Amino acid sequence: xxxQNKRSSMTLYTNSNDPFCHRIKMILAxxxxxxxxxxxxxxxxxxxxxxxxxxGKVPTLMTKDLIVYEPNIIFEYLEERFPYPPLLSVFPLxxxxxxxxxxxxxxxxxxxxxxxxxxxxxxxRQANKIALLKALFSxxxxxxRQPYLLGEDFSIVDCSLAVILYNLPxxxxxxxxxxxxxxxxxxxxxARVSFRKSIxx
Numbered sequence: 001x002x003x004q005n006k007r008s009s010m011t012l013y014t015n016s017n018d019p020f021c022h023r024i025k026m027i028l029a030x031x032x033x034x035x036x037x038x039x040x041x042x043x044x045x046x047x048x049x050x051x052x053x054x055x056g057k058v059p060t061l062m063t064k065d066l067i068v069y070e071p072n073i074i075f076e077y078l079e080e081r082f083p084y085p086p087l088l089s090v091f092p093l094x095x096x097x098x099x100x101x102x103x104x105x106x107x108x109x110x111x112x113x114x115x116x117x118x119x120x121x122x123x124x125r126q127a128n129k130i131a132l133l134k135a136l137f138s139x140x141x142x143x144x145r146q147p148y149l150l151g152e153d154f155s156i157v158d159c160s161l162a163v164i165l166y167n168l169p170x171x172x173x174x175x176x177x178x179x180x181x182x183x184x185x186x187x188x189x190x191a192r193v194s195f196r197k198s199i200x201x
Contacts, residue, residue, distance in 0.1 A: 009063065009064045010033065010034070010035035010036070010061060010062065010063050011035060011036045011037075011038060011061070011062040012024060012025070012028065012035045012036070012037050012038070012059060012060075012061050012062075013038050013040050013049050013052070013053075013058050013059065013060040013061075013062070014037055014038065014039060014040065014058050014059050015039060015040055015041065015058045016039055017117075018058055018059070019110060019113060019114065019163045019164065019167065020058075020059060020071040020106075020110070021058050021059045021071075022163045022166070022198060022199075023071065023075075023159050023160055023162075023163050024059045024061070024071060024074055024075070025037070025197075025198040026159045026162060026163070026194050026195055026197075026198040027074075027075055027078055027087065027156070027159055027194075028078070028198075029193070029194035029195075029197035029198050030085065030087065030154075030159070030192075030194035031078060031082045031084070031085065031087075033078065033082055035061070040058050052067050052069075053067065053069045055069065057069065059071060059074055061074050061077070061078075071106075072102070072106070075087075075156060079156075085154075087154070087155050087156040087159065088155065088156060089150075089153075089155070094150065097150065098150055098155055098156060098157055101149070101150075101157050102156055102157055102160060105157065105160045105161070105164075106160070108135065109132060109135050109136075109160075109164060110160070110164070111128075112128045112129075112131045112132035112135065113128075113132055113164050113167055113171075115128040116128035116129045116132060116171050117167065117170060117171065125171075129171055129173060132164070132171075133173065136164070136165075136175075136179070136182060137179060137182070139161075139181075139182060139185075140178075140179060140181045140182055141181075143181035143182055143184070143185045144181040147185070147188060148185075148188075149161060154192070158189060161185075161189065162186075162189040162190070162192075162195055165182075165185075165186040165189065165190075166190070166195075166199070
Protein backbone atom coordinates (compact mmCIF):
# COMPACT_ATOMS: atom_id res chain seq x y z
CA UNK A 1 0.00 0.00 0.00
CA UNK A 2 1.34 3.43 -0.91
CA UNK A 3 2.09 6.10 1.69
CA GLN A 4 -0.75 8.20 0.31
CA ASN A 5 -3.23 5.35 0.71
CA LYS A 6 -2.07 4.84 4.26
CA ARG A 7 -2.51 8.51 4.95
CA SER A 8 -6.02 8.62 3.59
CA SER A 9 -7.14 5.69 5.76
CA MET A 10 -7.49 7.85 8.87
CA THR A 11 -10.59 9.20 10.55
CA LEU A 12 -10.51 11.98 13.10
CA TYR A 13 -13.39 12.31 15.53
CA THR A 14 -13.48 15.94 16.54
CA ASN A 15 -15.61 18.81 17.76
CA SER A 16 -15.45 22.09 15.92
CA ASN A 17 -15.60 24.06 19.19
CA ASP A 18 -12.76 22.20 20.93
CA PRO A 19 -9.35 23.92 20.74
CA PHE A 20 -7.46 20.65 21.25
CA CYS A 21 -9.29 19.18 18.25
CA HIS A 22 -8.44 22.27 16.21
CA ARG A 23 -4.77 21.77 17.05
CA ILE A 24 -4.86 18.17 15.78
CA LYS A 25 -6.49 19.32 12.53
CA MET A 26 -3.70 21.87 12.10
CA ILE A 27 -1.06 19.19 12.72
CA LEU A 28 -2.68 16.95 10.10
CA ALA A 29 -2.70 19.82 7.62
CA UNK A 30 0.87 20.83 8.42
CA UNK A 31 2.05 17.30 7.65
CA UNK A 32 -0.27 17.01 4.64
CA UNK A 33 -2.03 14.00 6.13
CA UNK A 34 -5.46 13.27 4.72
CA UNK A 35 -8.14 12.18 7.15
CA UNK A 36 -11.91 11.93 7.18
CA UNK A 37 -13.25 14.42 9.73
CA UNK A 38 -16.28 13.44 11.79
CA UNK A 39 -17.73 16.17 13.98
CA UNK A 40 -19.06 14.74 17.24
CA UNK A 41 -21.77 16.54 19.16
CA UNK A 42 -24.07 15.45 21.96
CA UNK A 43 -26.70 14.69 19.35
CA UNK A 44 -24.66 12.56 16.96
CA UNK A 45 -21.89 9.99 16.81
CA UNK A 46 -21.44 9.82 20.58
CA UNK A 47 -22.26 6.10 20.80
CA UNK A 48 -19.90 5.39 17.90
CA UNK A 49 -17.16 7.37 19.66
CA UNK A 50 -17.55 5.38 22.89
CA UNK A 51 -17.04 2.18 20.91
CA UNK A 52 -13.62 3.50 19.88
CA UNK A 53 -12.54 5.43 22.95
CA UNK A 54 -13.51 4.26 26.46
CA UNK A 55 -13.46 7.88 27.65
CA GLY A 56 -15.80 9.02 24.90
CA LYS A 57 -13.73 12.13 24.29
CA VAL A 58 -12.43 13.99 21.27
CA PRO A 59 -10.05 14.16 19.57
CA THR A 60 -9.90 10.47 18.72
CA LEU A 61 -7.93 9.27 15.71
CA MET A 62 -8.78 5.98 14.03
CA THR A 63 -6.22 4.46 11.69
CA LYS A 64 -6.12 1.14 9.88
CA ASP A 65 -4.06 -0.43 12.67
CA LEU A 66 -4.72 1.63 15.77
CA ILE A 67 -7.13 3.90 17.62
CA VAL A 68 -5.34 6.80 19.29
CA TYR A 69 -6.79 9.25 21.80
CA GLU A 70 -5.62 12.11 24.03
CA PRO A 71 -4.30 15.15 22.10
CA ASN A 72 -0.61 14.81 22.99
CA ILE A 73 -0.54 11.07 22.32
CA ILE A 74 -2.13 11.68 18.91
CA PHE A 75 0.51 14.30 18.18
CA GLU A 76 3.39 12.06 19.22
CA TYR A 77 1.99 9.25 17.06
CA LEU A 78 1.68 11.50 14.02
CA GLU A 79 5.12 13.03 14.60
CA GLU A 80 6.76 9.62 14.71
CA ARG A 81 4.81 8.12 11.83
CA PHE A 82 5.06 11.20 9.59
CA PRO A 83 8.26 12.95 10.66
CA TYR A 84 8.28 15.53 7.86
CA PRO A 85 7.88 18.38 8.29
CA PRO A 86 8.99 18.03 11.91
CA LEU A 87 7.08 19.81 14.65
CA LEU A 88 9.65 18.82 17.27
CA SER A 89 13.38 19.45 17.07
CA VAL A 90 15.75 16.52 16.54
CA PHE A 91 17.79 17.74 19.54
CA PRO A 92 16.78 16.30 22.95
CA LEU A 93 17.19 19.60 24.82
CA UNK A 94 14.97 21.49 22.40
CA UNK A 95 12.43 18.65 22.33
CA UNK A 96 12.22 18.79 26.12
CA UNK A 97 11.77 22.58 26.05
CA UNK A 98 8.97 22.24 23.50
CA UNK A 99 7.22 19.56 25.55
CA UNK A 100 7.47 21.61 28.76
CA UNK A 101 6.06 24.73 27.10
CA UNK A 102 3.31 22.65 25.49
CA UNK A 103 2.46 21.25 28.93
CA UNK A 104 2.23 24.78 30.35
CA UNK A 105 -0.04 25.90 27.53
CA UNK A 106 -2.26 22.82 27.87
CA UNK A 107 -2.61 22.94 31.65
CA UNK A 108 -2.69 26.70 32.23
CA UNK A 109 -3.44 28.73 29.12
CA UNK A 110 -5.95 26.49 27.33
CA UNK A 111 -8.13 26.31 30.47
CA UNK A 112 -8.21 30.12 30.58
CA UNK A 113 -9.53 30.10 27.02
CA UNK A 114 -12.03 27.29 27.57
CA UNK A 115 -13.28 28.75 30.86
CA UNK A 116 -13.73 32.18 29.32
CA UNK A 117 -15.61 30.76 26.32
CA UNK A 118 -17.91 28.69 28.57
CA UNK A 119 -18.18 30.97 31.60
CA UNK A 120 -21.53 30.97 33.36
CA UNK A 121 -21.16 34.55 34.56
CA UNK A 122 -19.37 37.70 33.49
CA UNK A 123 -17.00 37.80 36.47
CA UNK A 124 -15.64 34.35 35.63
CA ARG A 125 -15.39 35.29 31.97
CA GLN A 126 -13.45 38.47 32.72
CA ALA A 127 -11.10 36.79 35.20
CA ASN A 128 -10.12 34.14 32.66
CA LYS A 129 -9.78 36.70 29.86
CA ILE A 130 -7.40 38.77 32.00
CA ALA A 131 -5.34 35.71 32.94
CA LEU A 132 -5.13 34.63 29.30
CA LEU A 133 -4.07 38.08 28.11
CA LYS A 134 -1.41 38.29 30.81
CA ALA A 135 0.00 34.97 29.62
CA LEU A 136 -0.07 36.04 25.98
CA PHE A 137 1.55 39.43 26.66
CA SER A 138 4.47 37.62 28.34
CA UNK A 139 5.41 36.35 24.86
CA UNK A 140 6.02 39.82 23.42
CA UNK A 141 9.75 39.98 24.31
CA UNK A 142 10.35 36.56 22.74
CA UNK A 143 8.38 37.31 19.58
CA UNK A 144 10.14 40.64 19.10
CA ARG A 145 13.38 38.67 18.58
CA GLN A 146 12.26 35.65 16.56
CA PRO A 147 9.44 34.60 14.22
CA TYR A 148 8.21 31.62 16.24
CA LEU A 149 8.07 30.78 19.92
CA LEU A 150 11.03 28.41 19.88
CA GLY A 151 13.10 30.22 17.26
CA GLU A 152 13.22 30.22 13.49
CA ASP A 153 11.20 27.07 12.95
CA PHE A 154 7.46 26.50 13.29
CA SER A 155 6.70 23.89 15.97
CA ILE A 156 3.94 22.13 17.89
CA VAL A 157 3.95 25.03 20.37
CA ASP A 158 2.95 27.42 17.58
CA CYS A 159 0.04 25.15 16.66
CA SER A 160 -1.26 25.56 20.22
CA LEU A 161 -0.86 29.34 20.18
CA ALA A 162 -2.53 29.61 16.77
CA VAL A 163 -5.66 28.01 18.20
CA ILE A 164 -5.71 30.33 21.22
CA LEU A 165 -5.14 33.47 19.16
CA TYR A 166 -7.81 32.46 16.66
CA ASN A 167 -10.38 32.31 19.44
CA LEU A 168 -9.70 35.77 20.87
CA PRO A 169 -12.40 37.49 18.77
CA UNK A 170 -14.99 35.13 20.31
CA UNK A 171 -14.07 36.73 23.64
CA UNK A 172 -14.31 40.25 22.20
CA UNK A 173 -10.56 40.65 22.62
CA UNK A 174 -8.62 42.88 20.27
CA UNK A 175 -4.88 42.98 20.90
CA UNK A 176 -3.57 46.51 21.57
CA UNK A 177 -0.72 48.23 19.73
CA UNK A 178 1.68 47.44 22.56
CA UNK A 179 1.28 43.78 21.66
CA UNK A 180 2.52 44.33 18.09
CA UNK A 181 5.00 41.40 18.16
CA UNK A 182 2.10 39.15 19.15
CA UNK A 183 -0.13 40.66 16.47
CA UNK A 184 2.48 40.06 13.76
CA UNK A 185 3.03 36.55 15.07
CA UNK A 186 -0.69 35.81 14.83
CA UNK A 187 -0.72 37.04 11.23
CA UNK A 188 2.18 34.70 10.39
CA UNK A 189 0.33 31.77 11.92
CA UNK A 190 -2.99 32.55 10.24
CA ALA A 191 -1.26 32.91 6.86
CA ARG A 192 0.03 29.33 6.94
CA VAL A 193 -1.66 26.94 4.53
CA SER A 194 -2.08 24.43 7.36
CA PHE A 195 -4.00 26.92 9.47
CA ARG A 196 -6.30 27.91 6.62
CA LYS A 197 -7.04 24.22 5.98
CA SER A 198 -7.69 23.58 9.67
CA ILE A 199 -10.51 26.12 9.84
CA UNK A 200 -12.21 24.79 6.74
CA UNK A 201 -12.72 21.30 8.16
